[in-house]
Amino acid sequence: MTTAVLEQPTSTGELNESTRDLGGKYLTFMLDDEEYGIEILKVREIIGIMDITKVPQTPDFVEGVINLRGKVIPVIDLRTKFGLARTEYNDQTCIIVVDVGMMMGIIVDTVQEVHDIPSANIEPPPKLGSAVDTSFILGMGKVKDDVKILLDIDKVLTSEDLVALRHFGEE
Amino acid sequence: MSRQTQADRTSKVQSLFSKLAETIGRIDAEDLSGLAQVHGWCEALVEIGLTDRAAVSEEVAHRISTLARQLEALILGEVANANETFAELRAAMQQLAAECATALGGSADSTQSATSLTTDQSGRTDDAIVIPMEGFSDESDAPGENGVTAGAAAAEADTGSLEPAGETPSTESAPATREAYVAEPLKLDPKEIEFVKGFVEEAHEHVEAIEAAVLEVERCPGDVAKIDDLFRPFHTIKGMAGFLNLRDINCLTHEVETLLDQGRKGKRAVTSGVIDLVLSVVDLLKLQIASVAEWLTEPHKGVIAQPPVAEMIDRLRAVVAGRLDPDALSTARTANPPGGAPTPAAPPATQAQAKPEANATPQTPAPAAKTAGPSAAPSATQPATPSASPKPGDQSIRIDTEKLDALIDMVGELVIAQTLVSMSGDIVSNPKLSRDVTQVTKIVRDVQELAMAMRMVPIGPTFQKMARLVRDVSRKAGKFVNLTISGEDTELDKTVIQEIGDPLVHMVRNAIDHGIESPEDRIKAGKPETGEVHLHAGHEGGNILISIRDDGKGLDPAVLIAKAVEKGIISPTDELTEQEAYSLIFAPGFSTATQVTDISGRGVGMDVVKRNIDQLRGRIEIVSEKGKGTTFNIRLPLTLAIIDGMVIRVGRERFILPTITIQQSLRPLPEAITTVQHRGEVLNLRGELIPLIQLGELFGLTDRINPCENMVIIAHCEGRLIGLVVEELIGQQQVVIKSLGERFEKLQGISGAAILGDGRVGLILETSGLSAAHDKNQSTGRKNRGRGTPARGSSRTHGPDPGRNDRPDRQASDSQPPVEVACK
Numbered sequence: 001m002t003t004a005v006l007e008q009p010t011s012t013g014e015l016n017e018s019t020r021d022l023g024g025k026y027l028t029f030m031l032d033d034e035e036y037g038i039e040i041l042k043v044r045e046i047i048g049i050m051d052i053t054k055v056p057q058t059p060d061f062v063e064g065v066i067n068l069r070g071k072v073i074p075v076i077d078l079r080t081k082f083g084l085a086r087t088e089y090n091d092q093t094c095i096i097v098v099d100v101g102m103m104m105g106i107i108v109d110t111v112q113e114v115h116d117i118p119s120a121n122i123e124p125p126p127k128l129g130s131a132v133d134t135s136f137i138l139g140m141g142k143v144k145d146d147v148k149i150l151l152d153i154d155k156v157l158t159s160e161d162l163v164a165l166r167h168f169g170e171e
Numbered sequence: 172m173s174r175q176t177q178a179d180r181t182s183k184v185q186s187l188f189s190k191l192a193e194t195i196g197r198i199d200a201e202d203l204s205g206l207a208q209v210h211g212w213c214e215a216l217v218e219i220g221l222t223d224r225a226a227v228s229e230e231v232a233h234r235i236s237t238l239a240r241q242l243e244a245l246i247l248g249e250v251a252n253a254n255e256t257f258a259e260l261r262a263a264m265q266q267l268a269a270e271c272a273t274a275l276g277g278s279a280d281s282t283q284s285a286t287s288l289t290t291d292q293s294g295r296t297d298d299a300i301v302i303p304m305e306g307f308s309d310e311s312d313a314p315g316e317n318g319v320t321a322g323a324a325a326a327e328a329d330t331g332s333l334e335p336a337g338e339t340p341s342t343e344s345a346p347a348t349r350e351a352y353v354a355e356p357l358k359l360d361p362k363e364i365e366f367v368k369g370f371v372e373e374a375h376e377h378v379e380a381i382e383a384a385v386l387e388v389e390r391c392p393g394d395v396a397k398i399d400d401l402f403r404p405f406h407t408i409k410g411m412a413g414f415l416n417l418r419d420i421n422c423l424t425h426e427v428e429t430l431l432d433q434g435r436k437g438k439r440a441v442t443s444g445v446i447d448l449v450l451s452v453v454d455l456l457k458l459q460i461a462s463v464a465e466w467l468t469e470p471h472k473g474v475i476a477q478p479p480v481a482e483m484i485d486r487l488r489a490v491v492a493g494r495l496d497p498d499a500l501s502t503a504r505t506a507n508p509p510g511g512a513p514t515p516a517a518p519p520a521t522q523a524q525a526k527p528e529a530n531a532t533p534q535t536p537a538p539a540a541k542t543a544g545p546s547a548a549p550s551a552t553q554p555a556t557p558s559a560s561p562k563p564g565d566q567s568i569r570i571d572t573e574k575l576d577a578l579i580d581m582v583g584e585l586v587i588a589q590t591l592v593s594m595s596g597d598i599v600s601n602p603k604l605s606r607d608v609t610q611v612t613k614i615v616r617d618v619q620e621l622a623m624a625m626r627m628v629p630i631g632p633t634f635q636k637m638a639r640l641v642r643d644v645s646r647k648a649g650k651f652v653n654l655t656i657s658g659e660d661t662e663l664d665k666t667v668i669q670e671i672g673d674p675l676v677h678m679v680r681n682a683i684d685h686g687i688e689s690p691e692d693r694i695k696a697g698k699p700e701t702g703e704v705h706l707h708a709g710h711e712g713g714n715i716l717i718s719i720r721d722d723g724k725g726l727d728p729a730v731l732i733a734k735a736v737e738k739g740i741i742s743p744t745d746e747l748t749e750q751e752a753y754s755l756i757f758a759p760g761f762s763t764a765t766q767v768t769d770i771s772g773r774g775v776g777m778d779v780v781k782r783n784i785d786q787l788r789g790r791i792e793i794v795s796e797k798g799k800g801t802t803f804n805i806r807l808p809l810t811l812a813i814i815d816g817m818v819i820r821v822g823r824e825r826f827i828l829p830t831i832t833i834q835q836s837l838r839p840l841p842e843a844i845t846t847v848q849h850r851g852e853v854l855n856l857r858g859e860l861i862p863l864i865q866l867g868e869l870f871g872l873t874d875r876i877n878p879c880e881n882m883v884i885i886a887h888c889e890g891r892l893i894g895l896v897v898e899e900l901i902g903q904q905q906v907v908i909k910s911l912g913e914r915f916e917k918l919q920g921i922s923g924a925a926i927l928g929d930g931r932v933g934l935i936l937e938t939s940g941l942s943a944a945h946d947k948n949q950s951t952g953r954k955n956r957g958r959g960t961p962a963r964g965s966s967r968t969h970g971p972d973p974g975r976n977d978r979p980d981r982q983a984s985d986s987q988p989p990v991e992v993a994c995k
Contacts, residue, residue, distance in 0.1 A: 053932040054824055055911070056870035057918050057944075065911065065924055067932045070584040072909040072924045 022139050023119030028148050029096065029108040031079055037141055037148040040114055042098045049093040049107065063107060068097065075105035076157060100154045115148070117141040122150065180226040184219060184271070187212050192268035200257035206246050209264070213239035231271065238264055254647075263482070266495065352484040354419055357477055359463075361470040363415065370411050371464045372569075374420075377404035378457060379632060382639050385449055392441040401449070402431045408456070419480045420459050426487035427452045433491065444498030448490065450639075455483050572665070575626055582622040583907035583926075589615045590928055628668050630708045630717070631659030636672070637679050637706060644683045651690055651701040652683050661708035663715055667807055670787055671717065674780040678719050678803055679704060681776060686723030686801055696798065698722065711806070714831055720802040726795040728752035735761060753793040754890045757781040785939065788814070788829060788922065790887060806831065814908050814925065818901040818933060819884065822872035825933045826897075827906060827925050828884060832938050834892060836884040836900060844878060851949055854883060854894050861885060863894040864945045869920070873898075888938035895941070904928055908935065919944040 026037035027046075052064040052075055061080040065072050075095060080086060087109070095105040125137040136155035141148045191212045198205030213235045220232030227235075241260055250256045359367060384401040391397055409424035427449060433439035458478040466475045489495035592598060593608045634656040645652040663671070687693075687702030694700055705720040728749050735741045735755045747755075755761060759778040784791050789807035808814060808831055816827035817836075843855045844863070852863040863883065867873030876896050883894045906925035909932075915921070920940035927933045 051931055053924070053934065054870075054872070055915060055918065055921065055934065056872075057921075058915070065915075065932050067909075067926050067930055070580060070907075070909075070926065072911060072926070072932055074911075074915070 021119050022122045022150070023117060025114050025116050026141060026148065026150060027096070027114050028112040028143075029094070030110045030112065031082065031108060032084055035112070035146060035148045036108075037115065037117070037150045038096070038098065038153045039150075042100065042153055044097040044099050044103065046111055047095050047097065047105075048091070049089050049095060066095070066105060068103065068105075071103065073097070073103045073105055075107060078106045078108055078156075081156065098153055098157070100157045104157055106153075106157070115141070115143050117143060117148075117150075125149075180219060180223050184216065184226045187216050187219075188268040188271050191216075192265050195261045195264050200245065200253045206242055210239055210242045210246065213242065231267070234263075234267055238267070259482075262486075265499075266489070352422055352481045354477070354479060354481055356474045357417065357419065357463075358474055359415070359466055359470070364467065364470050366415060367463060368467055370415055370417075371460060371467065373411065374408055374456075374460045377408050378453060378460070379636065380404045381453055382450075383632075383635050385446060385453070386638050386642070388441055389443070389446045395435050395437075398431060398435040398441060402428060402435060405431065417459075417463065419477055420456065420463075422484055423452065423456060423459070423480045423487075426484050426491070429491050430487055442498050444496070445490075448487070448497045452483060452487070455480060579622050579626070580907075582619050585615055586619055587907065587926060587928065587930060591930065624662075626665045627662035628665045629660050629662050630668060630671075631656075633668055633672055633675065634659050634706050634708070637675065640676060640679055641683065641704060644680055645687075648684055649689065650683060650687050652687055652704055653701050654679075654704050654706070656706045658708040661710065661715065663708075663807070667715075667787055670783055671805075671807070674783045674805075675706075675717075675719070677776040677780050679706075682719060682721040682723065682801070686721040686725075688724050692724075696724075715807040717805045717807070718802055719805075720800065722800040725797040725799050725801050726753055726756075726793065727797050731755045750793070750890045753795060756793075757791075757889075785937075788831070788937075790831065792890060814935065815903065815905050816925065816935065817884070818904050818906075818927065819882075819895075819897040820899040820901055821866045821870070821876070821897050824870075824872055825901065825927065825931070826866070827904075827927075827933045827935045828886065828895070829935065829937075830903060832886045832888075834885045834887060836882055838881070839878055839883055841879050851945075852878070854878070856885065856892075859892065861892050861894045862942075862945070863896055864941055865896050866941075867896070867898070869941070869944060869948065886938050888942050893938060893942050893945075895936075906933070 025040040027040050027043050028035055028037045030036070047068075050066060052066055054064040055062065055074075058064075061077050063075045063077045065074050077086070089107075092110045093107060094111045095107055096111065097103055097105050121142040122139040123142070124139055125134040126140070127134075136152045138150040138152045141150045191209055194205055194212075195209050198209075200206075216227055217232050217236045217239070220227030220229065220235075238260060241256070244250050245253060245256055245260065381401060381404045384397065384404070388394070388397045388401050405424045405428050409421055409428060412418075412420035412424065430439070430445070430449070434441045434445070439445070455478060459480065462475055462477045486495065490497050589612060593612055598604050598608050637656075638654055641652055641654040682704050683702070687704070688696065688698075690700045693702065703720075703722045705718075707716075707718045707720070709716050728747070731752045732741070732747060732755070735758065736743050738758075738761060740755065740758045740761060741747070756777045757780075761777070781791060784805055784807070787807055789805055792804045792806075793801065794804065795801040808829070814827070815830045817830055817833055819826050819828060839854055839856075845853045845855060845860075847853055851865070854861045854863055863878060865875055867876050876898055878894075878896045881896065881898050882900050883896055884900070885892050885894050904927065906927060909924045909926060911918075911921070911924050918940070920937055920943075921934050922937035922940070923935045924932050925935055
């Protein structure tokens with residue numbers, strides 16, 4: 001699989017959708033009843049939920065680490081990161097391994113399929129007021145009658161609170 | 172200008188020069204008023220030169236003003252290494268004065284106007300020129316003898332090749348045939364980056380070889396083979412530099428080559444002064460190589476700043492031509508350290524020579540150096556010259572460490588996979604298959620050992636490097652120190668060797684600076700005048716042991732404690748055991764040196780050492796006896812990639828505790844446990860009180876685990892012992908270490924992750940972090956709740972754990988009075 005590096009939004013956080021072609025293939029998954037999508041090029045693999053070794057003194061959403069063929073990678077619980085209540089894992093729960101500069105895993109309820117979404121079908125994220133941070137949403141993708149929230153997975157996983165992981169030990 | 176005035180000015184110049192030379196020979200770097208005086212004279216000379224080119228030529232004036240500027244920097248304290256700079260300044264001034272005196276002194280001298288001499292290049296303030304001399308009188312063209320010397324010198328110094336002294340310079344019209352070395356700005360082509368990288372690496376190795384060889388030559392100056400050994404690396408560097416157009420390095424090495432060539436052909440005695448000169452060339456070479464290495468980090472920067480070599484080159488040329496006596500230079504330098512002239516700490520003087528000292532400098536303690544002989548002999552050490560090592564024609568190949576690391580990672584995985592296979596039921600039940608798998612196991616183990624061995628490097632060269640350090644430091648400190656080493660064949664992982672270098676340097680410095688007493692004190696204490704520093708490496712109990720031993724004055728707990736109290740590191744009422752007092756030296760900012768020298772005493776040394784060693788997952792312990800000496804014992808794991816650990820279980824999670832830290836494990840009786848109001852639980856182990864750490868609570872995994880029904884592991888923690896309460900000891904295992912990545916690097920108590928035998932991840936514990944986290948918890952009175960994590964156990968529920976919130980409060984103390992335990 002070739003690795004393409006997609007343009008990053010400008011550092012001020014504004015998304016220049018107009019200058020950026022968001023069309024492409026997205027892997028979609030569910031958290032509760034909401035559907036999300038991630039650029040397929042960032043996805044390395046999908047594995048079923050497995051034993052996760054907990055790491056103490058880390059934020060809530062950091063579930064722990066797993067052994068991925070010899071590499072130890074951190075795993076994030078996306079539900080917790082998005083403020084959703086925790087739920088039991090079942091046989092549909094998956095870990096999506098993404099490459100955001102480093103390998104990380106995210107836990108999702110179910111994985112659906114890969115949709116090819118043309119940029120014409122992608123709209124900028126809704127302005128929901130300052131209470132909701134939408135900086136990590138690339139846009140809203142329309143597939144038939146469904147709307148998928150397309151995530152900027154880099155933003156999601158490399159945001160400030162993850163950097164704050166460093167300081168946990170010093171607390 | 173009239174002769175009259177000319178003569179006046181000439182004599183004024185002469186007297187200024189002689190005052191200058193006399194004063195600067197007399198004062199030292201601290202004598203600010205003396206320095207100021209000299210500076211004033213320099214200015215005066217420059218001033219004369221402005222109006223009277225005959226009395227003070229342009230070149231001379233320029234040289235003087237350069238020196239004056241350097242003087243200013245020195246006076247203003249802007250120089251990093253004052254003493255050395257001053258010594259060089261002094262040498263340069265004396266040389267200048269001598270030359271001028273010679274030129275001025277002769278009545279009939281006539282030497283011509285200065286020749287070539289371009290001055291300074293690219294705005295550098297270094298003294299680019301060589302010899303002055305000229306036009307003191309309009310006399311005839313026939314050069315007087317002194318003039319000849321000076322002029323000829325000028326001529327020689329200029330070109331790149333050697334010409335015999337005494338060659339008549341061409342007259343004023345023709346420029347000298349030799350030009351002084353003019354450095355050009357260095358530009359490297361980014362396309363050549365690979366070559367340059369290779370150059371830097373190899374140059375480093377050659378420099379190491381040079382340093383070892385220099386000390387060898389110093390020990391046996393008559394030995395031509397050894398001078399050859401010294402000559403060759405310079406020659407190689409010269410070649411490589413030439414190929415890459417590194418002019419400065421190329422010319423510098425060329426000059427030193429010439430000097431050494433004289434030595435090996437018997438035309439020059441290799442005196443201590445020569446050795447010093449060569450060593451200063453080496454230092455300059457290192458700086459040059461460093462500047463090239465820096466270019467590697469920014470290949471597109473363009474011009475590279477390089478340390479000036481012109482003066483050194485000139486000096487070398489002057490020495491080669493016989494115009495300059497290296498020993499005079501050296502005297503200037505060694506006159507600096509107050510008091511006793513130092514002994515070169517020649518590595519084990521098993522041969523009682525130390526002859527080099529005899530001829531060169533006023534080193535009266537030369538006989539003392541020989542006393543080092545008998546004391547060194549008993550220690551069964553091999554001389555620092557590894558007899559066996561560099562075999563000519565050694566077949567070796569350079570490998571990228573990344574490739575090696577990748578290989579070792581893969582081998583690690585291979586071992587795990589193979590273990591899983593060999594344990595599977597299907598294999599075990601089938602005899603034929605079982606045999607085949609056993610065969611595979613054997614082969615895999617062999618591959619593993621080979622892969623590990625590839626990274627192993629003998630520690631010998633690292634120890635050798637200390638020889639030079641000891642020589643320099645002991646000289647500066649005015650003490651006599653003899654360095655002996657043993658176990659230099661001991662092999663360590665390459666990364667460990669790299670990381671251990673700096674800590675060793677610090678500790679050796681400390682040993683000389685703080686440990687070994689001054690010669691007078693030693694004699695008063697009834698010890699031999701020369702102190703001993705001994706470096707040893709060996710295997711002990713499955714680990715590497717490196718020890719540094721000195722027979723100095725040892726550590727005094729009282730002094731350490733007093734200093735720590737003064738620095739506010741501990742409170743006056745704290746009671747410390749002897750070991751704890753020793754451990755104080757590892758506290759940041761701690762230093763008992765009443766005078767900060769430029770080599771140690773800034774209090775930054777030992778805590779960095781400790782950190783380095785902790786990062787290597789090692790341990791350092793101190794054994795000391797006041798008045799007798801101190802020994803530092805560093806224990807390190809054999810390799811970095813694989814760790815021998817004890818797998819333990821707390822709750823559902825498994826952790827690994829490095830076996831090197833475990834002292835013992837036990838299930839204590841209830842009577843042995845005492846609860847302490849503010850400190851939790853303490854275990855009484857044969858009189859020693861060991862704090863217990865509840866890992867389950869600390870990590871938010873479980874509630875309090877009853878030590879008496881489970882296990883307590885007694886582990887080493889910074890010189891003390893702590894007890895870790897765990898639920899189960901699963902077993903000892905060799906596991907492959909994996910880094911957790913930077914995101915997790917600041918976790919207290921966790922130093923990494925490992926892949927366990929069944930492929931799952933286990934976190935590796937690290938005792939000092941655990942202890943710190945435990946203390947913090949205790950003092951703030953909060954337990955580390957794992958935020959909904961505990962007992963993720965049986966069902967993978969994420970709901971809040973019902974058991975969490977009604978945990979019992981901290982143990983109320985029993986009827987026993989609280990026991991104060993110093994938990995630092």
